[in-house]
Amino acid sequence: MDPPIAGCTTVSGIDSVRVLRQNLGIARRFMPMSAREQREYERSLAEYAADGRFELSTAEHDGAVGQEQHGFPSQEDVAM
Numbered sequence: 448m449d450p451p452i453a454g455c456t457t458v459s460g461i462d463s464v465r466v467l468r469q470n471l472g473i474a475r476r477f478m479p480m481s482a483r484e485q486r487e488y489e490r491s492l493a494e495y496a497a498d499g500r501f502e503l504s505t506a507e508h509d510g511a512v513g514q515e516q517h518g519f520p521s522q523e524d525v526a527m
Contacts, residue, residue, distance in 0.1 A: 461467045480488065495501065498517055511521055 459466075459470050461470060509517070509519075514521060
């Protein structure tokens, strides 16, 4: 049995009818990945996803310990 497939949500701003139509076209053509494709994709990103380096909430809002663990500068280092 395959593991459950994780969900993902995209929130897209809509500032015109043209953008609405574009977003609807994208949604209508959506094809979910197979379980195998998803596993391969997750494996390809595992190194990058493991430490939170791309999570801006970590960079901006974690305390000193979390920032240090992820290699971000301390608040004192970035203070103006």
